[in-house]
Amino acid sequence: MSRMVVSELRVDRVHLPVVREVSLSVESGQISVLLGANGAGKTTLLEGLSGVIPVAGGKIEVDGHEIQRQRPGARVGAGLAHVEQGRTVFRQLTTNENLRAGAASASDVKKAYELFPELLPRRDVLAGLLSGGEQQMLVIARALAGRPKILLIDEMSAGLAPTIVRRLMTTVRKLADQGLAVVLVEQFAVLALAVGNRAYVLRRGKIVYDGACAELRDAPDKLHQLYLGSGS
Amino acid sequence: MNGLLTSAVAGLTAGGAYGLLGVCAVFTYRLVAVVNFTSAAIGTAGTFVLVVLNEAGIPLFPAVLCGLVAGVIAGVAIGLVMTKWFAESNASTKAAVTVALLVGIVAIGLRLTGGQHPHHFPDLFSGSAMRLAGVELTISSLLTIGLGVAFTILADVLLSRTRMGLHLRALSERPMAAELIGVPVQFLSILVWGITGAVTAFSLMIIAPQRSPDFMSLSLLVVPALAAALIGLFRSFWMTLIGGILIGVVEGMTSVIGGLNQYRGAVPFLIILAVMLWLQRGARWDEAR
Structure with a gap:
């Protein structure tokens, strides 16, 4: 049983805060879906978690061990794997x-x-x-x-045919059912919510929703409002 | 005719060194994705450590060892700069950084070694190894070519047959993606810089007695080395080694042809130009298609 707990995480790009005071957790057997509009900070958050970008503040714990100061290679040793966007x-x-x-x-x-x-x-x-x-x-x-014990996947479906995306989503669900903890960043919210357990919605670098995927899956208007903010 | 053959054979020592330096350039490019303009300067630094220690009365063998260690240290220092601050930069930025570092190393080297102040460069492997068709083959020329062949075989085997080689090939393409799958990126990069530092230092030690004994001239031996690497298209170790030897041989031959001998230093530039034109020719054909 593995668990990653992120507390008050801040990640900057060019000295500008892109991810601010983000707290989330993910554990074995669960898919945590990260949603948000373009530029909300989803990719930056994943890069902060895996060490691609150094974090500016906050804590990342994997099974009780703090890893936020470690290099990406050491975080791999701690059980983290990051599938970057762009099929690297x-x-x-x-x-x-x-x-x-x-x-x-x-x-x-x-x-x-x-x-x-x-x-x-x-x-x-x-x-x-x-x-x-x-x-x-x-x-x-x-x-x-x-x-790995925890798998971070960024924009898995970008540029792929719907049948391939469904195939990949099914596989990710299977992996979680076998005991992997998954953090899934996805533009196709409906597909991600269909396989996920817990959803986080990011807006301008902050988490504005933390709850069950099912709740958002059944309320597309709420999801739309969370993406764009209450003023829309 | 015999004079031409003798000069061609005399060019083998330089050619072997160009080939070895070229193979190091390809090694660095393929494994850490850097066109390294500092390679000969790193070797020169190691060579001058040998010279200074030898002049101070230290016997040749320990002085050579110290020179090699200095080459490793200089290579690792450059490697740390490149991996710490420029690992994710594109190839042209990395090349530009090494040009800037070359200028800096040459400036410091000239200051420390006294510019044109004459030094005695010990001939590590003097003497004749054998006679071939009436022409003397020196130990230096056979050794540099032998080292070039050995390094080429080792590099090929390392890259194609070992897990470390697989990791190095992954690292050269996408350093961050490699680190994200657990490849010890920093360690391997520094290892590559250290190995090439030692090999370039040894090459320079062999070739230095035949060259102008100042820091800048020796550092600029990177030009024929990169010309050789270009012949191998920065990919093939064997073509690079053969290219380096050919450059040395052509240089040697031009030294006895009246009217051409004063331009022998331009041979690498002409070869670079010819290879670039040849590559351009392919690109134009593709575009027309």
Whole structure:
């Protein structure tokens, strides 16, 4: 059972606060969905959690250990994996080499192919030549090959066909059911709320909603209002 | 004709060193994504440590070791600058930073080593190794070429057969994505800088006695090294090594051709120009298609 608790987190970009006093928690078996309009601070928040950007204040605890001052590599050791937006495959490496680069052992590579059998016939193809859907599967599989406890996924569905997005969403749900803690940043709110447990809505870097996904799923007007603010 | 052959063979020592420096340039480019203009300056720093210690009465072998350590330290120092502050910058920014660092290193080097003040550069491997078709092959030329071949094989094996090589290839493409899957990015980057620092220092120690003995001239040996790397398109270690040797041989041959010998220093520039034009030709064809 793993748990990440984030308290009063602040992340700046170019000395400007983009994420402010954010507190959230995520635990094994749960998908926490981060929603918000463009520029709300979702990606910056994930980058602060994984260490891509140093945090300006607050605390990040994984299973009781503070990690906010650690480098990204050390946070991986603490059990965090971050699937960045933009399908960051190693383009000059084959599918199999991408998986091996992230895997702790050969059995982890095998598990990755079991999770995404679509990748098996493409194992010797350069990752840069894979389709968008295959690349997204590869970066998720590569992150999982390191046996993380907490998986952060940023904009998984961007630029992908709806059938692929549904396939990926189902897989993410399956992973959470197997015990992984997932933080999912997603533009397609309806799809994310359908698989998520807990939802957070960010507006201008602050959390303006923290509650069950089901509540927002059944109240699209409320979600719209949360995105745009009470004045709209 | 025999004079031309002798000069061509004489160019093998320089060619081997160019090839080795070029392979180091490709190594650095492929693994930490930096076109490193400081490589020869790093080697020069190591060489001058050897020279100064040797002049102070330290025996040759320990002085060489100290020079190599100085090369490693200089390489690691440059590597720390590049990985700490410019890891996520694009290739042109990184190259520009190394040019700026080169200017700084040369300025400091000239100040510390006395500019044109003559130093005695010990010949580490003097003498003839063998005669080939009536021409003497020196130990230096065979050694530099041998080292170049050994380093090329090692680099190829490291990159294609080992887990560390796989991590280095991942790191060269996307340093942050590599770190996010647990690749020890900083350690590997610094290791690459340290290895190339030692190898370039050793290359410079071998070639320095044949060159103008000042810090700037030796630091500018980066030009033929990058010309060799360009022949290998900053990708192929073998083509780079062969390219470096060819540059040395052509340089050697031009030294005995009347009217051309005064332009022998321009050979690398001509080769860079020729390779760039050749590449442009391909690009134009693609565009027309």
